Amino acid sequence: MERNDIVIGMAGSGGDGVVSAGEILVSAGASEGVHAFMLKSFGPQIRGGESSCRVRLSGKQIQSHGDQVQVLGIFSWNDFKQFRGEMHLNDPVVIVMDSADKTSKDDIPIDEDIDRIIYEVPIAQLAKDKAGTLQAKNMVMLGVLSELFGLPDEGLRDAIRKKFKKKDQEVIDSNLKAMEAGATYVRDEIDKTDEVKFSFTPAEPKVLMEGNEAFAYGALYAGCRFSAGYPITPSSEIMEWMGRELPKYDGTMLQSEDELAAIGMVIGAAFAGKKAMTATSGAGISLMSEQIGLASMAELPLVIMNVQRTGPSTGIPTKTEQADLQQALYGTHGDANRVVIAPADVEDCFDVAVQAFYISEKYQIPVIVLSDQYLGQRKETFDQDALFQSDNGFMKTIKREVPTGEDLEDYKRFKFTESGVSPMAYPGIEKGMYQAAGLEHGEHGLPTSDVDMHAKMTEKRFRKNKVIAEELNFVRFYGPEDAEVGVIGWGSSKGAIKEAIQRLNDDGYPVSAAVPQILMPFPQEKLEKYLEPLNTVYVAEMSYSGQFYKYLKGFLRFGDRELKKYARSGAAPFDVSEIYNTVKQEFE
Amino acid sequence: MTETNVADKPKTQFKVKDYKSDTKPIWCPGCGDFGVLASLYQALAKLNLPSHEVAIISGIGCSSRLPGYVATYGFNAVHGRILPIATGVKMASPEITVIGTGGDGDGFSIGMGHVPHAARRNVDMTYIVMDNEIYGLTKGQLSPTAHVGDVTKTSAYGSIERPVEPVDLMINVGASFVARANAGDPKQMADLIVQAIQHKGFAFIDALSPCRTFRGIEQKKFINANTFKVEDHDHDPSDKRKALDIADSQEGISTGLLYVEERPPYDELYKDLRDRATQKPVPEIQDILQRYIP
Ligand SMILES: Cc1ncc(C[n+]2csc(CCOP(=O)(O)OP(=O)(O)O)c2C)c(N)n1
Ligand code: SF4
Ligand SMILES: [Mg+2]
Numbered sequence: 086m087e088r089n090d091i092v093i094g095m096a097g098s099g100g101d102g103v104v105s106a107g108e109i110l111v112s113a114g115a116s117e118g119v120h121a122f123m124l125k126s127f128g129p130q131i132r133g134g135e136s137s138c139r140v141r142l143s144g145k146q147i148q149s150h151g152d153q154v155q156v157l158g159i160f161s162w163n164d165f166k167q168f169r170g171e172m173h174l175n176d177p178v179v180i181v182m183d184s185a186d187k188t189s190k191d192d193i194p195i196d197e198d199i200d201r202i203i204y205e206v207p208i209a210q211l212a213k214d215k216a217g218t219l220q221a222k223n224m225v226m227l228g229v230l231s232e233l234f235g236l237p238d239e240g241l242r243d244a245i246r247k248k249f250k251k252k253d254q255e256v257i258d259s260n261l262k263a264m265e266a267g268a269t270y271v272r273d274e275i276d277k278t279d280e281v282k283f284s285f286t287p288a289e290p291k292v293l294m295e296g297n298e299a300f301a302y303g304a305l306y307a308g309c310r311f312s313a314g315y316p317i318t319p320s321s322e323i324m325e326w327m328g329r330e331l332p333k334y335d336g337t338m339l340q341s342e343d344e345l346a347a348i349g350m351v352i353g354a355a356f357a358g359k360k361a362m363t364a365t366s367g368a369g370i371s372l373m374s375e376q377i378g379l380a381s382m383a384e385l386p387l388v389i390m391n392v393q394r395t396g397p398s399t400g401i402p403t404k405t406e407q408a409d410l411q412q413a414l415y416g417t418h419g420d421a422n423r424v425v426i427a428p429a430d431v432e433d434c435f436d437v438a439v440q441a442f443y444i445s446e447k448y449q450i451p452v453i454v455l456s457d458q459y460l461g462q463r464k465e466t467f468d469q470d471a472l473f474q475s476d477n478g479f480m481k482t483i484k485r486e487v488p489t490g491e492d493l494e495d496y497k498r499f500k501f502t503e504s505g506v507s508p509m510a511y512p513g514i515e516k517g518m519y520q521a522a523g524l525e526h527g528e529h530g531l532p533t534s535d536v537d538m539h540a541k542m543t544e545k546r547f548r549k550n551k552v553i554a555e556e557l558n559f560v561r562f563y564g565p566e567d568a569e570v571g572v573i574g575w576g577s578s579k580g581a582i583k584e585a586i587q588r589l590n591d592d593g594y595p596v597s598a599a600v601p602q603i604l605m606p607f608p609q610e611k612l613e614k615y616l617e618p619l620n621t622v623y624v625a626e627m628s629y630s631g632q633f634y635k636y637l638k639g640f641l642r643f644g645d646r647e648l649k650k651y652a653r654s655g656a657a658p659f660d661v662s663e664i665y666n667t668v669k670q671e672f673e
Numbered sequence: 674m675t676e677t678n679v680a681d682k683p684k685t686q687f688k689v690k691d692y693k694s695d696t697k698p699i700w701c702p703g704c705g706d707f708g709v710l711a712s713l714y715q716a717l718a719k720l721n722l723p724s725h726e727v728a729i730i731s732g733i734g735c736s737s738r739l740p741g742y743v744a745t746y747g748f749n750a751v752h753g754r755i756l757p758i759a760t761g762v763k764m765a766s767p768e769i770t771v772i773g774t775g776g777d778g779d780g781f782s783i784g785m786g787h788v789p790h791a792a793r794r795n796v797d798m799t800y801i802v803m804d805n806e807i808y809g810l811t812k813g814q815l816s817p818t819a820h821v822g823d824v825t826k827t828s829a830y831g832s833i834e835r836p837v838e839p840v841d842l843m844i845n846v847g848a849s850f851v852a853r854a855n856a857g858d859p860k861q862m863a864d865l866i867v868q869a870i871q872h873k874g875f876a877f878i879d880a881l882s883p884c885r886t887f888r889g890i891e892q893k894k895f896i897n898a899n900t901f902k903v904e905d906h907d908h909d910p911s912d913k914r915k916a917l918d919i920a921d922s923q924e925g926i927s928t929g930l931l932y933v934e935e936r937p938p939y940d941e942l943y944k945d946l947r948d949r950a951t952q953k954p955v956p957e958i959q960d961i962l963q964r965y966i967p
Pocket of ligand 3: 734776777778803804805806807808809816
């Protein structure tokens with residue numbers, strides 16, 4: 086059967102080059118204009134442990150890592166075991182394995198109900214014989230997969246050349262030879278009995294990026310010129326990117342001594358007039374919470390990216406979850422106003438970065454961006470012209486409003502205004518001197534413990550939300566407007582939800598979905614309206630305790646509608662079929 | 674020769690009153706922090722720094738109230754984070770004069786994790802710790818600079834902890850300017866603040882600033898009776914060993930400039946780094962996208 090959508094899984098030990106094979110594969114896809122998506126996953130070792138990747142290639146727009154793995158490339162079954170829980174296999178599954186692995190057919194660690202077609206290939210042997218090095222095993226595997234399943238082989242050769250372009254021609258040649266050896270072996274020795282065949286129409290090359298890169302790039306584009314951070318998986322790529330790029334554009338990236346210092350430095354830079362950000366995850370965001378409150382109180386614009394990982398505590402640093410929602414919304418003492426936005430795909434990470442800086446600068450408020458490992462570290466393609474446009478048409482950058490002329494005669498840093506926003510001076514602006522503080526203050530910024538002033542200032546800080554909500558209230562909707570069954574999710578779950586809805590609709594089930602991009606201020610009106618036709622609402626999230634479910638209940642009146650929680654702990658992102666099957670039950 | 678042109682026009686000469694804000698200090702009568710504040714006004718006037726080009730960052734504590742009393746930019750932030758915030762301000766705006774002011778608890782207890790890093794990076798700022806060996810604002814608990822045996826509200830049986838020695842610490846972690854001064858000697862304090870601000874790099878002043886309320890008049894008397902000036906001892910502040918020796922002198926508490934070293938500050942090093950980053954042509958930001966199209 087020809088298909089234009091294929092999901093390939095690979096597993097091996099670090100030295101097998103599984104991840105770099107995956108990278109070459111998505112890069113090949115992107116260069117041929119194919120939609121590509123790649124998830125990687127590692128065991129706990131720093132180097133050389135088990136690793137796996139999942140690559141999806143498709144002729145049509147894709148939203149997620151796809152469902153069950155149809156093709157499995159195995160260097161070692163022992164390494165595969167680590168990923169059994171997260172790699173759901175299609176039935177039947179086609180397996181290409183190195184014949185050097187002597188696991189007997191009966192002991193193969195996959196569910197015995199799953200039918201399998203196995204091709205054994207002497208991968209290590211071929212790498213050694215044809216390329217002279219075991220390091221080329223992954224190239225042999227690529228050659229085999231490409232020949233067996235019709236992958237973009239010209240693209241693959243290009244991608245290999247690019248990958249090794251800094252090395253000697255010899256290295257490139259030996260890798261190409263290894264790939265060719267794999268393909269030749271298939272032609273000469275294998276009798277193809279499975280039916281998986283990928284077909285695609287070459288098109289204009291696509292952009293291939295990771296979420297963390299897209300966010301960092303978006304921040305730079307938005308005018309961010311200061312960033313500080315402390316390394317933590319899975320967010321470090323953002324500070325690494327910033328460290329390489331910001332100095333080229335007259336900016337600064339500092340590696341701080343801890344997250345307390347990271348956000349402190351960012352607060353200092355924001356106070357000094359710069360667009361500033363930090364990125365962190367897990368323990369790091371917990372350490373930052375006190376100073377998020379400071380930024381709220383001092384009405385300082387800054388952007389805090391939390392690439393969520395599996396928690397609590399150290400949790401699983403390399404895996405995803407959506408369980409930092411409550412912390413983003415409410416973490417830190419006091420009524421500390423902030424904005425929370427969640428990007429939904431890699432390209433959206435760029436858009437959200439731009440919007441986060443827009444909101445923070447315009448409204449002088451800390452903006453927390455909630456991404457996650459699934460979004461931050463996956464590779465995904467999108468069209469070349471997509472990046473500088475956004476799904477909600479919002480791609481504005483802005484300069485902070487500073488006091489001028491009259492404002493400066495008797496400068497009130499925290500002047501009461503209709504919008505709650507008061508022009509903000511920074512060191513260097515004559516007559517703009519004021520004291521920023523975590524202490525409650527009056528309009529001039531002087532400390533106060535006055536009851537009425539506290540009431541008024543709190544109200545002022547929250548007044549901004551109304552204006553923000555008018556300007557930004559983007560919610561993604563999928564499916565027919567009059568559907569009676571709906572799904573609400575957020576952030577990185579968008580992909581699986583959107584695809585599940587499409588599939589349900591194709592199969593004749595009238596289901597819709599809503600995925601808000603901005604979570605605080607809450608897009609009340611849009612979601613209320615969305616609820617109207619629904620009888621049943623599923624709330625889907627990777628949080629065991631149902632943090633999003635509880636949050637929605639605080640804002641929306643569900644009335645007689647049946648409210649169903651599809652809340653599970655994270656570590657593995659949603660599969661499309663998981664949402665599909667859950668919602669389909671409604672119709673059985 | 675009549676060469677009066679615009680450049681020679683006499684600059685405004687700022688006076689002490691130009692640096693005073695309208696807010697009256699809330700400190701107790703007799704608090705040493707008044708002395709530090711008065712000296713800071715003097716120093717700013719002496720250096721003739723325009724108020725809008727100065728930012729004073731503080732934490733939380735009696736001493737951290739100081740920025741509110743100075744008519745420059747100020748930031749009374751949270752407990753223990755003076756140094757990161759000051760680093761952020763300085764690195765974002767190197768042209769601004771950055772001063773950090775806080776307490777011994779703020780700097781050497783909750784904020785201790787930042788001290789060696791600001792020092793070794795040589796952030797170009799002045800950090801004045803008003804060291805009263807007590808937690809003033811929270812009304813008299815044990816401080817990390819208190820001495821063994823000190824009875825405070827949280828050390829009812831006398832402290833059993835060896836104190837932090839701020840000056841030794843700072844010299845050892847790489848501060849490029851380390852001084853100690855008696856808040857009761859405004860001239861010495863003002864002179865040292867002037868030198869600290871002029872110093873290119875991380876300048877630390879351990880300000881012996883008695884807490885009248887929780888340490889009584891005895892603390893002030895003790896400081897006055899036991900301090901001596903290093904100038905009177907022919908001290909060479911460029912000699913690290915001698916600096917450490919005199920910091921721990923048996924003759925009493927040494928005050929004055931104890932240690933100084935010339936070393937490029939963080940912002941200048943960062944400028945060099947930017948020069949290196951821009952040696953190859955830098956693409957337009959929009960064109961970075963091309964890197965991601967295989
Ligand atoms: C995170 C945090 N913990 C505790 C406090 C309470 N607190 C405020 S000031 C202070 C200590 C003040 O001592 P010091 O820094 O020496 O300043 P001083 O008042 O003596 O000038 C403490 C513990 C706080 N503000 N924040
Ligand atoms: S409590 Fe002590 S440190 Fe605080 S203001 Fe009073 S005298 Fe000064
Ligand atoms: Mg103190």
